[in-house]
Amino acid sequence: MNFLEERIGKDGIVREGNVLKVDSFLNHQMDIRLFEQMGEEWKRRFAGRSINKILTIEASGIGIACIAAQYFDVPVVFAKKSKSINIAGDVYVAEVESFTHKNVNQVIVSRDFLGPEDRVLIIDDFLANGCALQGLISIVEQAGGIVEGIGIAVEKGFQNGGKMIRDMGYQLESLAIVDAMDPQTGKIIFRE
Numbered sequence: 001m002n003f004l005e006e007r008i009g010k011d012g013i014v015r016e017g018n019v020l021k022v023d024s025f026l027n028h029q030m031d032i033r034l035f036e037q038m039g040e041e042w043k044r045r046f047a048g049r050s051i052n053k054i055l056t057i058e059a060s061g062i063g064i065a066c067i068a069a070q071y072f073d074v075p076v077v078f079a080k081k082s083k084s085i086n087i088a089g090d091v092y093v094a095e096v097e098s099f100t101h102k103n104v105n106q107v108i109v110s111r112d113f114l115g116p117e118d119r120v121l122i123i124d125d126f127l128a129n130g131c132a133l134q135g136l137i138s139i140v141e142q143a144g145g146i147v148e149g150i151g152i153a154v155e156k157g158f159q160n161g162g163k164m165i166r167d168m169g170y171q172l173e174s175l176a177i178v179d180a181m182d183p184q185t186g187k188i189i190f191r192e
């Protein structure tokens with residue numbers, strides 16, 4: 001078991017509806033030493049990649065992306081969730097259905113902060129069905145940039161996002177992959 005799997009096993013709470021709560025160290029209270037270990041590990045896994053920007057999505061991705069960015073020494077841009085339908089033309093837009101809130105948000109990134117010169121590492125906390133990642137990939141494509149890789153803290157391997165993203169050919173590095181979890185017993189099984 002790696003450091004993140006151990007922490008999830010110790011402090012993660014399995015909820016009904018395929019939701020894993022990690023509020024005590026990742027999604028509400030944040031363990032910055034743990035985030036540093038995550039940043040170091042992504043830096044190691046993406047060592048061969050030329051990355052000049054990190055892109056994430058508000059809100060939960062921002063903390064881990066900022067700490068990871070210290071290891072890559074690059075700026076972080078986060079996609080903002082916007083309810084407005086009258087979005088001006090100076091932004092890239094994608095639609096993202098929220099797994100946890102079951103609503104659809106438009107997410108936007110200003111054209112000022114992403115362009116064809118950008119080689120992007122996308123970072124997010126969870127990967128479930130892959131909607132958030134598809135939106136972020138679409139934004140990089142609209143900008144004419146290149147997705148160099150995708151770093152995820154917790155992938156729920158029993159949902160289809162991971163397979164979809166790997167089948168698209170991206171280097172996806174999830175630091176913990178949950179293959180099964182049981183809300184009755186609280187048991188969590190990680191991929192070897």
Ligand code: 5GP
Pocket residue numbers: 018019020021022027060097098099100124125126127128129130131132133156161
């Ligand atoms: P996807 O778009 O891949 O279906 O879902 C990913 C997004 O939904 C992540 O950005 C994350 O915020 C949220 N999410 C999905 N599943 C879980 C989960 O089991 N626990 C938590 N805390 N967030 C989740």
